[in-house]
Amino acid sequence: MLRVESISVFYGAIQALRNVSIHVSAGEIVTLLGANGAGKTTLLKIISGIHIPSKGKLWFSGRNITGLPAERILGLGVGQVPEGRQIFAPLSVIDNLILGAYVRFRREERKEVLKDLDFIFELFPVLKERTKQRAGTLSGGEQQMVAIGRTLMAQPKLLLLDEPSMGLAPKVVADIFKTIQTLQSRATTIFLVEQNAKAALKVADRGYVIETGRIILEGETPDLLNNKDVQRAYLGKEYREVWE
Amino acid sequence: MIWDRRYECMEREETAQLQLERLQSTLNRVYRNVSFYKKRFDLLKILPDEIQSIKDLEGFPLTSKEDLRQSYPYGMFALPLRDVVRIHSSSGVTGKPTVTGYTRNDLHHWSQLTARVLTAGGITKDDVVQITFKYGLFTGAFGLHHGAELIGASVIPMSTGNTSKQVLIMQDYKTTALVSTPSYALRLARYMGVEGIDPKNLSIKLGLFGGEPCPEPMRKEIEDRLFISVTDNYGVSEVMGPGVAAECELKNGLHLYEDHFIPEIIDPVTLQVLPPGDEGELVLTTLSKEAFPLVRYRTRDITSLDFSPCPCGRSQVRMKKVLGRSDDIIIVKGVNVFPSQVESILMEVEGVEPRYQIIADRVEGVDTLEIKVEVNERFFSDEIKILQGISAQIERKVREIIGVSAKVKLVAPESLQPIEGKASKVIDRRKIKS
Numbered sequence: 225m226l227r228v229e230s231i232s233v234f235y236g237a238i239q240a241l242r243n244v245s246i247h248v249s250a251g252e253i254v255t256l257l258g259a260n261g262a263g264k265t266t267l268l269k270i271i272s273g274i275h276i277p278s279k280g281k282l283w284f285s286g287r288n289i290t291g292l293p294a295e296r297i298l299g300l301g302v303g304q305v306p307e308g309r310q311i312f313a314p315l316s317v318i319d320n321l322i323l324g325a326y327v328r329f330r331r332e333e334r335k336e337v338l339k340d341l342d343f344i345f346e347l348f349p350v351l352k353e354r355t356k357q358r359a360g361t362l363s364g365g366e367q368q369m370v371a372i373g374r375t376l377m378a379q380p381k382l383l384l385l386d387e388p389s390m391g392l393a394p395k396v397v398a399d400i401f402k403t404i405q406t407l408q409s410r411a412t413t414i415f416l417v418e419q420n421a422k423a424a425l426k427v428a429d430r431g432y433v434i435e436t437g438r439i440i441l442e443g444e445t446p447d448l449l450n451n452k453d454v455q456r457a458y459l460g461k462e463y464r465e466v467w468e
Numbered sequence: 469m470i471w472d473r474r475y476e477c478m479e480r481e482e483t484a485q486l487q488l489e490r491l492q493s494t495l496n497r498v499y500r501n502v503s504f505y506k507k508r509f510d511l512l513k514i515l516p517d518e519i520q521s522i523k524d525l526e527g528f529p530l531t532s533k534e535d536l537r538q539s540y541p542y543g544m545f546a547l548p549l550r551d552v553v554r555i556h557s558s559s560g561v562t563g564k565p566t567v568t569g570y571t572r573n574d575l576h577h578w579s580q581l582t583a584r585v586l587t588a589g590g591i592t593k594d595d596v597v598q599i600t601f602k603y604g605l606f607t608g609a610f611g612l613h614h615g616a617e618l619i620g621a622s623v624i625p626m627s628t629g630n631t632s633k634q635v636l637i638m639q640d641y642k643t644t645a646l647v648s649t650p651s652y653a654l655r656l657a658r659y660m661g662v663e664g665i666d667p668k669n670l671s672i673k674l675g676l677f678g679g680e681p682c683p684e685p686m687r688k689e690i691e692d693r694l695f696i697s698v699t700d701n702y703g704v705s706e707v708m709g710p711g712v713a714a715e716c717e718l719k720n721g722l723h724l725y726e727d728h729f730i731p732e733i734i735d736p737v738t739l740q741v742l743p744p745g746d747e748g749e750l751v752l753t754t755l756s757k758e759a760f761p762l763v764r765y766r767t768r769d770i771t772s773l774d775f776s777p778c779p780c781g782r783s784q785v786r787m788k789k790v791l792g793r794s795d796d797i798i799i800v801k802g803v804n805v806f807p808s809q810v811e812s813i814l815m816e817v818e819g820v821e822p823r824y825q826i827i828a829d830r831v832e833g834v835d836t837l838e839i840k841v842e843v844n845e846r847f848f849s850d851e852i853k854i855l856q857g858i859s860a861q862i863e864r865k866v867r868e869i870i871g872v873s874a875k876v877k878l879v880a881p882e883s884l885q886p887i888e889g890k891a892s893k894v895i896d897r898r899k900i901k902s
Contacts (some may be wrong), residue, residue, distance in 0.1 A: 227485055230492075230520040242517045245489045247482075279520070432489075438496045438517075442489050443573075443756070450573050451758065452551040 225250045225413055226271065226302075226382055231280035233266055240266045242437045243280070248382065253404065253414045255424040257448075257458055258434035264417045265307055267434070268384050271415070272304040273297035284382070299327050303380030307387050307417075309371040313360025317351055317370055320359050324374030337377070344373040347403060365396035372403065382413045389420040401427050421458035425449055433458075471587035471619070472580065475727045476782045483726050483783065484522065490755035491730060492519050495528075498761050501546040504539055505763060522730065525753060526741050530734075530764045536566040536706060545569050545759055552759050557605045558705050566706050568607075569759040575614065577756050581711030581725055582615025588716045588723070588782075589676045589699040591645050593620030596671070598638060600648040601679065602628040607709025608679055612647050615711070621645070628652075631659050638670055645674040650682040650690060650698075657693040667694045678703060678710050681790050685815065700789060704767050706760075707752050713787050721774050721786030728756045731785065732764070733773055736794035737804060747772045747806075749794040750787065768794045770806055796894050798828050800837045803872040807893045810839060813865045819847040819858050823884050829897040837874040839866070845881045 226248040233241040241263045248254045258264045269275045271282065273294035282290045289297055298304075312320050321344060325337045345352040348369040354362065359370050368388055375383065385404070389397040397420065405427050408414060418424035425431065431448050433441040441451060448454050470476050478486070495516035498505040508529050509515060518524060536544060545552065552569040559565065570578065591597060597616045601609035603625060616623045624641060626634055635656060637643065646653060653675055660667055675690060675698040687698050702722050703710035712729060713722035724731050733748040734741050742748045750767045754760075770793065774786045792808035799805070807826060814822040823842040828835065841862065847854065859876040866874045 229485070229488065243492055243519060245485070245492055247485050247489065249482075432493075435496075439489065439493045440496045440500070442493050447573050447576070450571075450576070452547065452571070 225285060226415065227283040228267075228271065229281045229283070231267070231270055231277045231282070233263075233270060233275060234278050240437055241270070241277075244434070244437070244439055245280075246432055246439065246442075248413055248415050250381075250413050251408070251411065252430060253408050253416060253428045255416045255418055255428035255431040256434060257418060257421050257424065257431060257454070259419070259457070261436075262434045263437040264434060265386055268304060268386050268415075268417055271297075272302055272384060274304075295327065298378060298380075301379070301381035302384065303375040303378050303382070304384040305371050305375045305386060305388065308390065309367045311359045311367055311370050311374065313358065315359055316356050317359050317362070318355040320370050321351075321373050321377055324377030327378050340377055340379070344376060347376075347406065348373060363396075364392050365399065368392065368396075368400055369403075372400075376407075376412075380412070382415065383407065385414060385416045387417060387419060389418065389423055397423055419458075421454065469587050469590070469592065470781060471584040475725075476584060476723070476784060478727070478783055480783055486727055487730055487755060488519075488522055490727075491522060491525065491753065492516065494753070494755055494757075494761050495519055495763065497546060498763060502544055502761070504535065504544050525730065525732070525764065528764055530739065530751065530766050531762055532766050533566060533706070533768070537564045540564045541567040542569070544762075546761050547571065547759050554610075556607045556610075556705065556709065559606070565605075568706055571758040573758055574756075574760075577728065578611055578708060578711055579614035579618045581708065581728060582611045583618045584615075584725065585701045585711055585714035586612065586615050586619055586621070586645075586676065588714045589645075589701070590674050590697065590717065591616065591619060591621055591676070595621040595644045595674070596624065596642055597621045597645045597647060598624045598626050598634070598641075598643040600626050600628060600634060600646070600652055607703065607705045611703065611709040611711055612676070612678075616647075631656060632663075635659060635663070635665060638672060639665070642671040644671050645676065646672055646694075646696070647676045647678075649679040650677045650686050651680065653677065653690045653694065653698075654686070657690065661693075667696075672696055675699070676701060681792075683789070683811075702769075702787065702790065704752065704765075704769075707754060707762060707765055707767070708757070712752070716778065716780040716782060718778065718780050720778070721788055723778065723782050723784045724773075724787050726784045729754060731773060731787065733771070734766075735804075736768075736770075736797055737799060744773055744775050747788075747791065750790075766794075770794055770797075770808060798826065798894055798896055800828050800872050801835045803870065805837070805870055805872060809870050810866070813862065813869060814841060817858065817862055817865070819844050819854075820862070820878070821881065825884055825893060825895060827895045827897065835898070837872060838877060839874050840877050840879050840884060842881050842884055843878045848881055 228246045231241055231244045256264050270277050273292055276291055388400050401423050416424055425445050428445050430444050432439050499516045514527055551571050553572050554570040557565045557567040599609055603609040673696055675696045678701045682700050691698050699715040701714035703712050713724040715722050730753040732741050732751040734751050736749040750769045750771050751764050753764055754762050769790045771788045771790050792806050796807045811822050814820055821842040825840040827838040855878055859878055862876045
């Protein structure tokens with residue numbers, strides 16, 4: 225479904241991504257693991273068209289989307305839930321959600337969009353009780369739900385999630401990841417960027433590990449869980465000896 | 469039957485993407501973790517960051533067996549030993565042994581790959597598999613053992629030797645599949661003949677051979693004598709062991725598992741990559757190995773690659789049965805001569821045995837090529853004229869197919885040394901003089 229071929233990105237003189245290639249097949253949950261500053265968010269922004277790569281190519285559903293503007297890529301079915309949620313704090317929950325469907329307003333009836341709201345409330349029942357509440361007054365977990373719901377309103381085929389667990393309590397993280405699995409069962413394909421490797425590997429089918437702009441590992445989830453580098457760096461198992 | 473449809477039948481385009489991803493991450497890892505590769509890449513000023521497509525791999529240096537020997541024992545491991553759960557090594561007959569290591573993931577992949585090999589050869593969970601490879605440092609036995617267990621077959625880990633016991637177990641335990649070298653299968657057949665055991669009364673129906681080349685006539689002979697279906701598979705100890713490539717039921721080339729290895733064919737002399745379909749030396753790059761990754765490893769095996777789709781449904785490239793070793797290659801008047809080419813010519817000529825010796829010499833600065841060929845017993849006493857006709861026929865074919873003129877000398881049956889040591893096939897007198 226998504227194919228990223230040898231992408232390189234420069235921020236001024238700094239190279240943020242070096243020849244990164246990944247793919248996500250339809251129906252998969254694929255995770256990208258990496259430390260702060262490894263290039264995870266940069267890669268997501270490249271996929272969603274917010275940044276343009278210096279080198280390399282992007283393909284979505286067989287179509288070359290390299291260099292297309294972000295709104296066109298969203299229109300094709302790539303929706304991103306941004307890092308740190310980025311919801312519109314002064315607006316109500318329902319307005320936030322409806323705003324997410326802006327690409328559809330031009331071609332569809334408002335009724336259709338409102339019908340989709342029911343789906344979001346089914347997914348996150350707690351939001352239904354707070355439709356009129358200002359989004360900025362919600363808890364962190366609820367805000368994340370609004371952010372995911374807002375992106376889903378554009379009916380993406382591929383959902384990009386940037387650190388959905390950030391700053392959330394473990395119980396809430398578990399709920400969010402349960403939702404991610406529900407989405408997969410409803411035929412949404414998911415590319416999940418996470419620092420919380422333990423949580424991400426519980427739901428993912430496959431994953432990549434990125435270090436300082438380079439992919440150093442690709443594999444199915446059991447392989448990643450068994451990999452000593454992943455265990456040491458991301459799962460907190462088997463610390464290095466003092467002398468290493 | 470196909471063990472892993474997802475990968476074995478993957479669209480070519482998807483395979484290419486997967487290979488590119490795994491190649492980039494492999495190169496990033498070896499550059500970071502293996503000092504041999506870091507030094508060599510730095511020296512040649514070629515960095516993993518330059519891999520934009522699989523084709524760019526051509527620019528990277530080759531790795532030879534000699535490199536592995538010089539890194540004896542653990543120099544080329546990409547991980548510390550405590551992450552390694554298995555160590556195998558070569559026998560070290562021709563020099564220092566080469567040592568390879570496997571992590572838990574490597575062993576897992578290896579089992580998956582040999583399960584593909586065995587499934588392609590017809591083995592299912594209902595089979596009783598007798599493994600007559602030597603259990604030990606050699607990779608063959610353990611590799612196929614784990615694959616057979618993964619499939620769910622019943623494995624008899626017989627190891628080598630004790631032919632009478634092998635046959636006894638084959639009879640009593642109702643072995644249905646034999647894993648061995650082709651020559652050992654023939655030996656079993658001969659033993660049964662001597663002991664008056666009819667192979668038709670045995671339960672055995674499949675043979676999976678490896679460890680040495682199994683040319684078509686040999687396969688035919690084993691199939692006819694043991695009444696089994698024989699499939700060939702290919703492995704390289706340093707690269708993985710068995711589980712690199714295997715024949716499907718169509719027996720028309722060995723599917724090479726491209727999701728774990730990138731194959732290239734090079735000219736063993738100029739080291740240039742050859743176009744698809746050309747005959748040359750197989751070079752392999754590992755894509756999933758953690759403990760012992762290899763970049764462009766020279767296997768020394770001569771073969772060719774066929775990218776056309778196979779009717780069995782697998783999309784992965786097929787390599788021809790190994791035709792010979794690139795060590796045996798000689799260059800006469802600028803033409804590469806493979807002993808295997810001579811062998812296949814001789815197989816087509818009536819009246820001679822494919823037992824031969826190639827002798828290259830230099831007379832007054834001019835290269836000469838002589839081929840000594842054993843005559844079939846039936847023809848040996850025949851007229852000189854007929855014999856001359858045979859040698860002229862061989863000379864013509866050599867000129868047409870190999871492109872170099874050779875003098876053919878027919879010799880008595882069994883007069884050449886049995887072809888066991890590879891060196892006896894080719895004698896290059898030019899080297900001795902200079």
